[in-house]
């Protein structure tokens with residue numbers, strides 16, 4: 001009887017172990033990559049790219065934290081994944097219509113975090129070279145007036161299933 005109970009127990013524990021284990025082995029799709037890119041007083045986090053088909057437009061999003069007592073300015077973004085890369089802002093066109101347009105630069109105030117997010121500022125990827133599919137990764141170079149270049153990588157994520 002005792003042996004049987006022990007066997008049942010071992011089987012149960014094994015099952016629990018493997019079911020827990022398979023959870024942690026699941027690919028981290030649909031989550032923002034927890035990567036941080038830091039240089040000087042500038043930290044880039046929450047990088048992600050919206051999926052896009054070759055020849056079409058999509059966008060790149062991220063947060064910038066400036067821990068300096070001085071403002072810094074994002075002056076350009078460069079990447080080989082699109083024919084044209086621009087810094088964009090979203091604005092109200094009137095009649096409840098939203099539009100977007102390119103801006104020369106974006107000032108990141110001192111001691112603050114600035115979010116590049118959908119319906120706000122973003123980096124526009126115009127005429128994507130290859131399909132950008134979920135879980136693909138791409139490199140983007142962000143150029144700041146004071147801090148210089150910060151090379152980051154971003155994952156392609158489906159916005160609809162994002163956790164935040």
Ligand SMILES: [Cu+2]
Nearest residue numbers: 088100122124
């Ligand atoms: Cu845009």
